[in-house]
Amino acid sequence: MNLNTYLKQRQTLVNRALERYLPPPYFAPGRLHEAMRYSVLGEGKRIRPVLALAACEAAGGKASDALHAACALELIHAYSLVHDDLPAMDDDDFRRGKLSCHKKFGEALGILTGDALLTYAFDLLTRANHGASVHLRVIREVAEAIGTEGMVGGQVADITIPRAKLDARAMEFINTRKTGALISGSVRVGALLGRATPTVYSALRRYGDRVGLVFQLVDDLLDKDGAVRLHGKEKVWQRAERLTQEAVAAVRPLGVRAEPLRELARFILTRSS
Numbered sequence: 001m002n003l004n005t006y007l008k009q010r011q012t013l014v015n016r017a018l019e020r021y022l023p024p025p026y027f028a029p030g031r032l033h034e035a036m037r038y039s040v041l042g043e044g045k046r047i048r049p050v051l052a053l054a055a056c057e058a059a060g061g062k063a064s065d066a067l068h069a070a071c072a073l074e075l076i077h078a079y080s081l082v083h084d085d086l087p088a089m090d091d092d093d094f095r096r097g098k099l100s101c102h103k104k105f106g107e108a109l110g111i112l113t114g115d116a117l118l119t120y121a122f123d124l125l126t127r128a129n130h131g132a133s134v135h136l137r138v139i140r141e142v143a144e145a146i147g148t149e150g151m152v153g154g155q156v157a158d159i160t161i162p163r164a165k166l167d168a169r170a171m172e173f174i175n176t177r178k179t180g181a182l183i184s185g186s187v188r189v190g191a192l193l194g195r196a197t198p199t200v201y202s203a204l205r206r207y208g209d210r211v212g213l214v215f216q217l218v219d220d221l222l223d224k225d226g227a228v229r230l231h232g233k234e235k236v237w238q239r240a241e242r243l244t245q246e247a248v249a250a251v252r253p254l255g256v257r258a259e260p261l262r263e264l265a266r267f268i269l270t271r272s273s
Protein backbone atom coordinates (compact mmCIF):
# COMPACT_ATOMS: atom_id res chain seq x y z
CA MET A 1 0.00 0.00 0.00
CA ASN A 2 1.06 3.60 -0.53
CA LEU A 3 0.88 5.40 2.80
CA ASN A 4 0.78 8.89 1.31
CA THR A 5 -2.24 8.07 -0.85
CA TYR A 6 -3.91 6.32 2.08
CA LEU A 7 -3.25 9.24 4.44
CA LYS A 8 -4.54 11.82 1.96
CA GLN A 9 -7.71 9.81 1.34
CA ARG A 10 -8.35 9.37 5.06
CA GLN A 11 -7.54 12.99 5.92
CA THR A 12 -10.01 14.13 3.26
CA LEU A 13 -12.68 11.81 4.65
CA VAL A 14 -12.14 13.18 8.17
CA ASN A 15 -11.92 16.82 7.04
CA ARG A 16 -15.20 16.57 5.12
CA ALA A 17 -16.92 14.98 8.11
CA LEU A 18 -15.55 17.63 10.49
CA GLU A 19 -16.80 20.32 8.15
CA ARG A 20 -20.27 18.75 8.24
CA TYR A 21 -20.41 18.05 11.98
CA LEU A 22 -19.10 21.36 13.31
CA PRO A 23 -21.88 23.89 13.92
CA PRO A 24 -22.00 26.55 11.19
CA PRO A 25 -20.93 30.12 11.99
CA TYR A 26 -24.38 31.46 10.97
CA PHE A 27 -25.94 29.62 13.95
CA ALA A 28 -25.79 31.42 17.30
CA PRO A 29 -23.44 31.81 19.08
CA GLY A 30 -21.77 32.59 15.77
CA ARG A 31 -18.47 33.85 17.14
CA LEU A 32 -18.00 30.67 19.19
CA HIS A 33 -18.82 28.45 16.22
CA GLU A 34 -16.41 30.47 14.11
CA ALA A 35 -13.67 29.97 16.71
CA MET A 36 -14.38 26.21 16.91
CA ARG A 37 -14.15 25.87 13.13
CA TYR A 38 -11.04 28.06 13.03
CA SER A 39 -9.31 25.81 15.56
CA VAL A 40 -10.24 22.48 13.97
CA LEU A 41 -10.45 22.96 10.20
CA GLY A 42 -7.43 23.58 8.00
CA GLU A 43 -4.04 22.13 8.79
CA GLY A 44 -3.40 19.13 11.01
CA LYS A 45 -2.23 15.61 10.29
CA ARG A 46 -5.42 14.01 11.70
CA ILE A 47 -3.32 11.20 13.19
CA ARG A 48 -5.82 10.34 15.94
CA PRO A 49 -8.91 10.00 13.71
CA VAL A 50 -6.93 8.14 11.07
CA LEU A 51 -5.70 5.67 13.70
CA ALA A 52 -9.26 5.17 14.97
CA LEU A 53 -10.55 4.42 11.45
CA ALA A 54 -7.63 2.08 10.73
CA ALA A 55 -8.11 0.21 14.03
CA CYS A 56 -11.82 -0.17 13.32
CA GLU A 57 -11.04 -1.73 9.94
CA ALA A 58 -8.28 -3.89 11.37
CA ALA A 59 -10.86 -5.28 13.78
CA GLY A 60 -13.16 -6.13 10.88
CA GLY A 61 -15.44 -3.07 10.89
CA LYS A 62 -16.06 -0.43 8.23
CA ALA A 63 -14.39 2.99 8.41
CA SER A 64 -17.83 4.61 8.43
CA ASP A 65 -18.59 2.80 11.72
CA ALA A 66 -15.95 4.94 13.43
CA LEU A 67 -16.30 8.26 11.60
CA HIS A 68 -18.27 10.15 14.27
CA ALA A 69 -15.92 8.96 16.99
CA ALA A 70 -12.84 9.68 14.86
CA CYS A 71 -14.01 13.29 14.49
CA ALA A 72 -14.73 13.50 18.21
CA LEU A 73 -11.11 12.51 18.90
CA GLU A 74 -9.86 15.27 16.61
CA LEU A 75 -12.10 17.81 18.40
CA ILE A 76 -10.59 16.72 21.71
CA HIS A 77 -7.08 17.07 20.28
CA ALA A 78 -8.00 20.57 19.01
CA TYR A 79 -9.36 21.51 22.45
CA SER A 80 -6.09 20.43 24.07
CA LEU A 81 -4.09 22.56 21.63
CA VAL A 82 -6.34 25.61 22.13
CA HIS A 83 -6.00 25.38 25.91
CA ASP A 84 -2.30 24.54 25.76
CA ASP A 85 -1.69 27.76 23.78
CA LEU A 86 -3.38 29.97 26.42
CA PRO A 87 -1.27 32.50 28.36
CA ALA A 88 -1.68 30.44 31.54
CA MET A 89 -0.05 27.46 29.84
CA ASP A 90 2.37 27.61 26.90
CA ASP A 91 1.38 31.13 25.85
CA ASP A 92 1.77 30.48 22.12
CA ASP A 93 0.80 33.09 19.55
CA PHE A 94 0.76 30.69 16.62
CA ARG A 95 -0.64 27.24 15.95
CA ARG A 96 -0.76 25.30 12.69
CA GLY A 97 0.67 28.23 10.77
CA LYS A 98 -1.85 30.83 11.90
CA LEU A 99 -2.71 32.86 15.01
CA SER A 100 -3.61 30.71 18.00
CA CYS A 101 -7.30 30.72 18.94
CA HIS A 102 -7.00 33.13 21.90
CA LYS A 103 -4.82 35.52 19.88
CA LYS A 104 -7.48 35.70 17.19
CA PHE A 105 -10.64 35.59 19.32
CA GLY A 106 -9.50 36.76 22.77
CA GLU A 107 -8.65 34.80 25.89
CA ALA A 108 -12.18 34.27 27.21
CA LEU A 109 -13.34 32.85 23.90
CA GLY A 110 -10.17 30.74 23.75
CA ILE A 111 -11.13 29.07 27.02
CA LEU A 112 -14.75 28.64 25.96
CA THR A 113 -13.81 27.30 22.52
CA GLY A 114 -11.79 24.54 24.16
CA ASP A 115 -14.70 23.81 26.52
CA ALA A 116 -17.17 23.71 23.63
CA LEU A 117 -14.97 21.41 21.52
CA LEU A 118 -14.59 18.98 24.40
CA THR A 119 -18.31 18.99 25.14
CA TYR A 120 -19.31 18.63 21.52
CA ALA A 121 -16.90 15.71 21.16
CA PHE A 122 -18.91 13.74 23.73
CA ASP A 123 -22.11 14.65 21.88
CA LEU A 124 -20.58 13.20 18.69
CA LEU A 125 -19.58 10.04 20.55
CA THR A 126 -23.25 9.31 21.20
CA ARG A 127 -24.16 9.57 17.50
CA ALA A 128 -24.32 6.67 15.02
CA ASN A 129 -26.05 3.53 16.05
CA HIS A 130 -23.80 1.08 17.81
CA GLY A 131 -26.06 0.10 20.67
CA ALA A 132 -25.95 1.58 24.15
CA SER A 133 -23.32 -0.77 25.59
CA VAL A 134 -20.78 -0.04 22.83
CA HIS A 135 -21.37 3.72 23.16
CA LEU A 136 -20.91 3.51 26.91
CA ARG A 137 -17.62 1.65 26.58
CA VAL A 138 -16.36 4.12 24.01
CA ILE A 139 -17.33 7.12 26.14
CA ARG A 140 -15.64 5.62 29.16
CA GLU A 141 -12.50 4.79 27.16
CA VAL A 142 -12.28 8.38 25.90
CA ALA A 143 -12.97 9.91 29.31
CA GLU A 144 -10.21 7.78 30.85
CA ALA A 145 -7.76 8.68 28.09
CA ILE A 146 -8.18 12.41 28.54
CA GLY A 147 -9.02 12.83 32.25
CA THR A 148 -6.95 12.92 35.40
CA GLU A 149 -5.35 9.57 34.60
CA GLY A 150 -4.70 10.56 31.01
CA MET A 151 -4.07 13.75 29.08
CA VAL A 152 -5.04 16.30 31.74
CA GLY A 153 -3.10 14.38 34.42
CA GLY A 154 -0.06 14.27 32.15
CA GLN A 155 -0.30 17.97 31.38
CA VAL A 156 -0.57 18.84 35.09
CA ALA A 157 2.52 16.74 35.83
CA ASP A 158 4.35 18.42 32.96
CA ILE A 159 3.67 21.94 34.20
CA THR A 160 4.06 21.30 37.93
CA ILE A 161 7.05 18.97 38.32
CA PRO A 162 10.17 21.16 38.53
CA ARG A 163 12.61 20.44 35.69
CA ALA A 164 15.34 19.49 38.22
CA LYS A 165 13.09 16.74 39.60
CA LEU A 166 12.18 15.25 36.26
CA ASP A 167 13.61 11.75 36.64
CA ALA A 168 12.97 8.78 34.35
CA ARG A 169 9.78 7.78 36.20
CA ALA A 170 8.24 11.25 36.06
CA MET A 171 9.18 11.54 32.40
CA GLU A 172 7.52 8.22 31.60
CA PHE A 173 4.40 9.32 33.52
CA ILE A 174 4.17 12.48 31.42
CA ASN A 175 4.96 10.84 28.09
CA THR A 176 2.43 8.05 28.41
CA ARG A 177 -0.32 10.44 29.50
CA LYS A 178 0.02 13.93 28.05
CA THR A 179 -0.07 12.91 24.40
CA GLY A 180 0.25 9.11 24.46
CA ALA A 181 -3.09 8.45 26.15
CA LEU A 182 -5.26 10.11 23.48
CA ILE A 183 -3.37 8.33 20.72
CA SER A 184 -3.64 4.90 22.34
CA GLY A 185 -7.26 5.72 23.27
CA SER A 186 -7.99 6.44 19.60
CA VAL A 187 -6.83 2.95 18.67
CA ARG A 188 -8.96 1.36 21.41
CA VAL A 189 -12.03 3.34 20.36
CA GLY A 190 -11.58 2.15 16.76
CA ALA A 191 -11.20 -1.43 18.00
CA LEU A 192 -14.41 -1.19 20.03
CA LEU A 193 -16.38 0.28 17.13
CA GLY A 194 -15.04 -2.42 14.81
CA ARG A 195 -16.42 -4.95 17.34
CA ALA A 196 -13.02 -6.48 17.96
CA THR A 197 -12.96 -9.88 19.62
CA PRO A 198 -11.10 -9.92 22.98
CA THR A 199 -7.93 -11.30 21.33
CA VAL A 200 -7.99 -8.70 18.57
CA TYR A 201 -8.79 -5.95 21.08
CA SER A 202 -5.76 -6.81 23.21
CA ALA A 203 -3.51 -6.91 20.12
CA LEU A 204 -4.77 -3.46 19.14
CA ARG A 205 -4.33 -2.19 22.69
CA ARG A 206 -0.71 -3.38 22.69
CA TYR A 207 -0.22 -1.59 19.39
CA GLY A 208 -1.86 1.63 20.62
CA ASP A 209 0.09 1.81 23.87
CA ARG A 210 3.36 1.57 21.98
CA VAL A 211 2.48 3.95 19.18
CA GLY A 212 1.20 6.52 21.70
CA LEU A 213 4.50 6.52 23.54
CA VAL A 214 6.52 6.60 20.31
CA PHE A 215 4.56 9.68 19.22
CA GLN A 216 5.71 11.58 22.31
CA LEU A 217 9.29 10.25 22.14
CA VAL A 218 9.56 11.43 18.54
CA ASP A 219 8.13 14.78 19.62
CA ASP A 220 10.92 15.00 22.20
CA LEU A 221 13.46 14.06 19.52
CA LEU A 222 12.14 16.77 17.21
CA ASP A 223 12.10 19.38 20.02
CA LYS A 224 15.31 18.08 21.70
CA ASP A 225 13.34 18.21 24.92
CA GLY A 226 11.79 15.94 27.57
CA ALA A 227 13.11 12.37 27.36
CA VAL A 228 15.97 13.50 25.07
CA ARG A 229 17.32 15.90 27.68
CA LEU A 230 17.23 13.13 30.27
CA HIS A 231 18.38 10.07 28.32
CA GLY A 232 20.09 11.45 25.20
CA LYS A 233 19.06 11.26 21.57
CA GLU A 234 20.56 7.84 20.84
CA LYS A 235 18.78 5.99 23.66
CA VAL A 236 15.42 7.65 22.96
CA TRP A 237 15.66 6.83 19.26
CA GLN A 238 16.57 3.19 19.97
CA ARG A 239 13.61 2.86 22.33
CA ALA A 240 11.22 4.46 19.84
CA GLU A 241 12.44 2.02 17.16
CA ARG A 242 12.03 -0.97 19.48
CA LEU A 243 8.51 0.09 20.51
CA THR A 244 7.56 0.54 16.86
CA GLN A 245 8.77 -2.99 16.06
CA GLU A 246 6.68 -4.30 18.96
CA ALA A 247 3.63 -2.34 17.75
CA VAL A 248 4.01 -3.74 14.24
CA ALA A 249 4.46 -7.27 15.62
CA ALA A 250 1.39 -6.94 17.86
CA VAL A 251 -0.94 -6.52 14.88
CA ARG A 252 0.85 -8.92 12.52
CA PRO A 253 -1.61 -11.75 13.31
CA LEU A 254 -4.43 -9.52 11.98
CA GLY A 255 -2.96 -9.88 8.49
CA VAL A 256 -3.61 -7.59 5.56
CA ARG A 257 -6.44 -5.73 7.33
CA ALA A 258 -3.88 -4.25 9.72
CA GLU A 259 -1.43 -3.15 7.05
CA PRO A 260 -2.42 0.55 7.35
CA LEU A 261 -1.75 0.36 11.11
CA ARG A 262 1.72 -1.07 10.50
CA GLU A 263 2.49 1.67 7.98
CA LEU A 264 1.09 4.33 10.35
CA ALA A 265 3.38 3.08 13.14
CA ARG A 266 6.41 3.55 10.87
CA PHE A 267 5.12 6.97 9.82
CA ILE A 268 4.77 8.07 13.45
CA LEU A 269 8.37 6.96 14.09
CA THR A 270 9.85 8.70 11.06
CA ARG A 271 7.67 11.84 10.86
CA SER A 272 9.51 15.14 10.67
CA SER A 273 6.74 17.44 11.95
Ligand code: GRG
Pocket: 043, 044, 045, 046, 047, 077, 079, 080, 081, 083, 084, 096, 151, 152, 155, 178, 179, 219, 273
Ligand atom coordinates in the same frame (compact mmCIF):
# COMPACT_ATOMS: atom_id res chain seq x y z
C1 GRG B 1 -4.50 21.56 27.84
C2 GRG B 1 -5.70 19.58 28.83
C3 GRG B 1 -4.61 20.10 28.06
C4 GRG B 1 -3.73 19.26 27.55
C5 GRG B 1 -2.66 19.68 26.69
C6 GRG B 1 -1.74 17.65 24.11
C7 GRG B 1 -1.29 18.66 25.08
C8 GRG B 1 -1.78 18.53 26.43
C9 GRG B 1 -0.54 19.70 24.76
C10 GRG B 1 -0.10 19.97 23.41
C11 GRG B 1 1.25 20.55 23.44
C12 GRG B 1 2.08 19.91 22.45
C13 GRG B 1 2.35 20.68 21.22
C14 GRG B 1 2.53 18.68 22.70
C15 GRG B 1 3.39 17.96 21.80
C16 GRG B 1 2.71 16.81 21.16
C17 GRG B 1 1.58 17.23 20.32
C18 GRG B 1 0.22 17.05 20.87
C19 GRG B 1 1.81 17.73 19.13
C20 GRG B 1 0.74 18.14 18.22
O1 GRG B 1 0.06 17.01 17.73
P1 GRG B 1 0.10 16.68 16.18
O2 GRG B 1 1.52 16.58 15.71
O3 GRG B 1 -0.52 18.03 15.63
O4 GRG B 1 -0.78 15.52 15.90
P2 GRG B 1 -1.41 18.30 14.34
O5 GRG B 1 -1.36 19.80 14.19
O6 GRG B 1 -0.83 17.57 13.17
O7 GRG B 1 -2.79 17.83 14.69
